[in-house]
Amino acid sequence: MMSMRRLCAAFALSCLGMGAHADTRTITVAGGCFWCVEHDFESVRGVKDAVSGFAGGSTANPTYKQVTKGGTGHYEAVQITYDDAALPLPQLFDMFFRSIDPTDAGGQFCDRGSSYRTAIFVSNAAEQAAAQAAKERAQAELGKLIVTPILRAGPFYAAEAYHQDYARKTDRVLTRFGLISKAKAYKRYREACGRDQRVRQLWGSAAPFAS
Numbered sequence: 178m179m180s181m182r183r184l185c186a187a188f189a190l191s192c193l194g195m196g197a198h199a200d201t202r203t204i205t206v207a208g209g210c211f212w213c214v215e216h217d218f219e220s221v222r223g224v225k226d227a228v229s230g231f232a233g234g235s236t237a238n239p240t241y242k243q244v245t246k247g248g249t250g251h252y253e254a255v256q257i258t259y260d261d262a263a264l265p266l267p268q269l270f271d272m273f274f275r276s277i278d279p280t281d282a283g284g285q286f287c288d289r290g291s292s293y294r295t296a297i298f299v300s301n302a303a304e305q306a307a308a309q310a311a312k313e314r315a316q317a318e319l320g321k322l323i324v325t326p327i328l329r330a331g332p333f334y335a336a337e338a339y340h341q342d343y344a345r346k347t348d349r350v351l352t353r354f355g356l357i358s359k360a361k362a363y364k365r366y367r368e369a370c371g372r373d374q375r376v377r378q379l380w381g382s383a384a385p386f387a388s
Contacts, residue, residue: 200261201225204269205232205298205333207252208277209285212363213372214255216344217276217386223264228256229343230335232298238334244292253292256333266304270297270311275380276387279315279325287370298330319379 208214211229218227231244234251244251259269277295278285284293297308308327316323335341346359354365367373373387380387 200263201258202261202266203256203258204266204300204304205254205256205330206273207232207254207294207296207298208273209253209288209293209295209372210366210370211253211255211336212340212343213367214276215342216363218255218257218272219342220386221259221264221269221272223260223262224257225260226258228335229340230254230256230333232256232333233296233328233331237332241336241340245290247291251292251334252294252296253336254296254298254333256335266307267311270308271314272385273297274311274315274323274325275383275385276376277325278375278379279312279323280319280321280379282324286372286375295325297325297327298333299327300330318383 206214215227215229218224231239231249231251232254234244234249236243236249236251239249239251243249244253257269279295282294284290285295297312299305299308305327312323312325312327343359344363349356349358350362352362352365354362357365373384376384376387
């Protein structure tokens, strides 16, 4: 019988990391409201995790209040961990572009200001090339100027626990619609903000998440 050590070597796995997948990778994107981007990509086959947070700024460990107030330089962003064997990076970037309005330089949908701008953050030449190719495909398909920048990745800071998986939470918050669950509040916000309507207008049936 093959020893555990030889079995691990045969499958190119570490004996200390049997649960880890050799093709698991991480990218960071900004697409406006991070609740929406997180919720969208958590539903994609091959995505292992999506975390709401902040990227692209100069302030260490910023709070949500600091970022939305302005001055930190951060984008609301989502760090996506995915299985490259199940979800190749070009496909992931194509889905990202078709989930946003990449022609809008001032924010996204009803959310305006620098923290709501779109961006892709890359860590190496392969990611840069894949992001640029996806951007060119998006521009050719829309026939409009794509303003989403491709930026060098820096530190990513996870947002407060309150923001993680907001669209799935059942505890209640007081809104203009009354006391309702965060999941319902998220749904009402998304509808009122016009995200899906605008994405459908731009991308039609190619929009992967606009319901």
